[in-house]
Amino acid sequence: MxxxxxxxxxxxxxxxxxxxxxxxxxxxxxxxxxxxxxxxxxxxxxxxxxxxxxxxxxxxxxxxxxxxxxxxxDGHAIRKPQGPAPLPVVGNYYEIYPDHLHNHGRLFRKYGDVIKTEVMGKVVYLTNSPGVSEQILIESPYFSKEINSNHPLYGIRNNDAVFLGDTNKNWVVGHKYASASMTGKAIPHYAKMTHNELVKVLGVLDTLDARDESFNAYSLTLKIASQVIGKFTLMRDLHHLDSPESPLDDLVTDMVALLGYNKQVTSRGEWFGKLPFGPGKHLRDSSGHFHELLEKQLQLIKDDHEKNPRPDLDLETAAMDADCLADFFLRAADENGDKIPHDLMLANLGVLVGAGFTTTSSAMAWLLYALAKYPDCQDKMLQELVDNDITKDTEFTPAVLEKLTYLEKFLKETLRMHGPSFAPGRTAQVDNVVLPGGYVLNKGDVVISALYSIHYHPKIWNNPERFDPERWTPDFKPSRYEYMPFAAGGRSCIGFAFALQELRLFLATIVRYYDICQVGDEPIEYDPEFQLIRPTNLYIRARRRPE
Ligand code: HEM
Incomplete structure (x- = not known):
C-alpha cells in the first residue's frame, strides 16, 4: 500500500x-x-x-x-457557479421572468453549464449539462430529492407522498406500491379504458365544428386529460366531455389552484406563503378541500368492495387486475402480505391524480400546437393511421401501437421541444461536493436539471430549433440524460408508460377524425407562474375530416 x-x-x-x-x-x-x-x-x-x-x-x-x-x-480547476448580480429584494427576478425558459438558456451561454440564480431570496442552481444532470439525478450520498425551502416544490411539499416528498422512509413505501401499479406490463390493460374516455372528445369537437367555433387548446386538454385520470386513478367519471360547456370537477379546480398558488408562493419567498391572506392562504384551503374530495371517492370504492368483494393480490397480479389505481392500492399486498397504510395511500393517490393530469394536459396542448404548426406532419400521421385501418373502434394493443412509427417519432419530437416538465430539482447532501466541470456546491444547495435547455442544447441536437420527427431514426439514441421528458434516475416519472400510451391514443383519435389548425398567428405564450409549461393563448379550430 x-x-x-x-x-x-x-x-x-x-x-x-x-x-x-x-x-x-x-x-x-x-x-x-x-x-x-x-x-x-x-x-x-x-x-x-x-x-x-x-x-x-x-x-x-x-x-x-x-x-x-x-x-x-474534467480538465478544470474547481469553481463556484456564477450568475447575474442580484438586485436588492427581487434578486434576478427580472433577468429570468417572464420567459424563464429562454432566459435560462441565455444565462447558460454567458455563465457556463451550472449557473446560480437568486429570486426573492431563494437561491437555485441550474444545469444544462447531461453529465451534471446524471450526477444530481441518480440519488446518491451526494445528491437527493430533499425539498428544502429553496426547492421549487417547497410550497406543496408532502413527506407522506411520492413526487412531493423527500427520498425518505415514506417515499420508499409509497414508491414500492405506486411504481408497481404502473409497470410497462400492467399499463396496456388500461388502454381500452383510456381510449373509451378519449373518444368522448369527438362529441365535443363535433359540436364545436357544427358551431364553427374554435377553442383554447389548454382549456380543452385539461378537461380531456383529467377525464382520463379521474377514471384511471379513482374510477370517477368527471363528466368533462359531456358537452363543450361541461364544467371542471372540483377535484381538478382544486389541484390547478393549488399548483398555481404554489408557483406564486415559491417564486416570491417563504414569508409570502405564510401570510394569513392571498396565495398562501388559498394554497392551504385548496389543499384541504382536495383531500376531502379524495377521501370521499376512496370511501365509494371501499363501499363497492364491501358489496362486491374482490381478492387481495400480490403487487404484480394486482397491477394487472385492478380497475383503477385506488382499487390497486386497496387490494395490493407486498411480499410480507402488507398493504400500504391508509394515510400513505391517500397522500399518494392525491399526488397521482395531480401528477397524472397536469402533465398530460400540457403535453396534449403542445401536441395540438405541433399538429397545427406542422401540417405536413399531420398529413403523414393521418396517412399512417389510414394505412393501418385505425378508427375510433380500434382496439389498441401494444402490437397495433407499434405499427404507428411516424406517430411515435412525432410524439418524441414534441416532447423534446415542448416537454411540459422543466425543473426536477435535487439537493446537495454534503459540503464542497464537486460536480463534473469542477462546479462546487454545498450541503442544502438545490440544483435543477434544466430539461428545456438540455433538449435544445446545440452540442447534443443537430439543428435543435427545427421540429424534425425524422431525426428519431431507429439508430438515433440520445443518452438517458440528454433526452428526458420524464426526468431520469431514482426519482424519475413512474407514470411515463401510462402517459406515453395515453398520448399515443390521443394523437390517433384526434388526427384520424380532425384537421387541426391554429386560429390567428400571434406568438404562443406560456404561463411562467405554473409548475409545468403549458400554452396559454393557443386557439385551435378542429374541422371534421370527410369520411
Ligand atoms: C407527459 C406526461 C408526464 C411528464 C412529462 C412527466 C414528467 C415527470 C418528471 C419530469 C418527473 C420528475 C419530477 C422531479 O424530479 O421533481 C416526474 C415524476 C413523477 N411522475 Fe410524471 N410525468 C408525466 C405523467 C405522469 C403520470 C400520468 C403520472 C401518474 C399517473 C405521473 C406520476 C409521477 C410520479 C408519482 C412522480 C414522482 C416519482 C417519485 O417521487 O419518485 N407522471 N414526472
Missing part, C-alpha cells in the same frame, strides 16, 4: 488529503479512491497534475510524485 496526498486543482495544497493506494491499483482504482476522498461525484472527471501543470498519466507517476498531487475535474 502506498500513500499520496491529493488536493483539488484550484484549492490550496494545504487542503490535501492523504489517500491509500494499493500498490497494484489500476489508474481507474486510483481515480475512484481519490474521488471518494475529495467528494467528487464521479471518478470519470478525475485527472492528476503537478503544480507546474504537467499531467500525470501513470499510477506510479501519481503515487511517486514528491509533492501533493493536484486533481483536475
Amino acid at each position: 502506498a500513500f499520496q496526498r491529493f488536493h483539488l486543482l484550484g484549492a490550496e495544497p494545504s487542503t490535501a488529503k492523504e489517500v491509500a493506494v494499493p500498490t497494484s491499483a489500476s489508474f481507474k482504482k486510483v481515480q475512484i479512491e481519490v474521488a471518494k476522498a475529495l467528494d467528487i461525484t464521479t471518478y470519470k472527471s478525475v485527472s492528476f497534475t503537478t503544480s507546474e501543470g504537467d499531467v500525470l498519466e501513470k499510477v506510479e507517476d501519481v503515487v511517486e510524485h514528491p509533492d501533493a498531487v493536484a486533481v483536475a475535474i
